[in-house]
Amino acid sequence: MSSTTTYQVRHATLRDAKAIAELHNLTMMESFKGIVAPEDMPVVSQEKRQAYWREAIEYSEPHVQVAMDGEKIVGFVGYDRSRDKGTPNTMGEVWAIFAAPAYWGQGVGLALWDAAREGLIEEGCTRVSLWAPLANERVMRFHDLAGFKRELPTAKTVPFGKVKIEEIRLKRELN
Template sequence: MSSIEIRPATLRDAKAIAQIQVAAAQDAYKGFWPDVALNNLSIAQRQAYWREAIQMCEPQLLVAHVDNEPMGFVGFDRSRDRGTPSTTGEIWAVYAAPQHWDKGVGQALVQAARDGLQEEGCTKMTLWTYEDNLRALRFFEAAGFERELDSVKAVNVEGKSLNQLRLQRSVLGG
């Protein structure tokens, strides 16, 4: 397998990004998201969202690829959370296609987001993930993130209340 390359997303990537997000969410969220929510994930809606994000550069969007085949993506920018200092960045979304899980794609994307946030002058980075997404929690903790236990928030997914946790880590260091 060739090495993973990271590049800025272009409008041509929007459909692949949407396909990756939907496939990864349907796999990763199985068991705690309601089936109706998983089945209603729309590639067309996600594609429209990511096209707009790419055009507006909000969030900054990077694609991981091998031989120009998209394998995953990360969106990052300043934190959207109220009351956070301007030196706090946030990973808004990070997904790898399920067939590329456990192959270093996620690690490469998190590192690229860290580098981008550091260039923007951020010293801390955060992200939100579902409390029930144990695979993601293990991945992020292995990447140096720590849970902010006082940051739990409930979100409604098709009538089911699910908790999300904020995780954080320094942008500096390994």
Template structure:
């Protein structure tokens, strides 16, 4: 498996993983009709634009020609964040590749690049109800922040997201 920067041609596979992972990971968190309404085509256009514009760094994990997962990261978008804090914007692995080390390899490469860019910490936001993801983040070094959860609406449901942080220069 190789972890490399995405190119515009990867947008379709990134979008497919994005939608499939949401439908699998959030099936107990978000309404089924909302998950069914997710559009691979819309996400493909979004990711192609992101790759072409460089809004965030996007890495893909490839095995042969197949993309198994991806990670998006960059400067932290939180208002209280110091310039030394990065953010893991999103990380998703194809459901048939869960628990095979793909997510860990994506994070290790992202962490390496963030460290090279001078960041000392990294944060992320995760649905408070997404216990499997929270366990994964904990396993790769993230801990819950003291910041109160933030409220958001998604798919007609009121949800909470919690922020987790990790040192990347340790």
């Protein structure tokens, strides 16, 4: 996971919520193309996604950072302490990490992961987890390259729009 392009990553502001919501909707559709039929995808309105990201940014739950290409938001990451029951206070979680499809493979995801890792370390976390769809090879490959390891016993079926998908928890040390 290397790139010759460097992206500025900064904390999101309330003004970024609309762009983050648009990017989230676009990227979800593209990343599940060929995995889930378009008519079976979860439908979340632009307004609802924007409200979610505004609240997340306002209350830092999760912490949200954006990757910039000039003045354009080309990716975002949300991270905080783990939401999984029974995890120690030192376990962080990447709640969401998305790069615009036009920027896939160009280092945006790596820049966002680096920012989340640094933020989690500052929060006192020593490990990090995330949940990823098993059928999404691009997502699994990215996290494999970022050093995450699959926890096979955690595989579960979850509702996703009109269908169900298999997810698995991935973990790694933060050092």
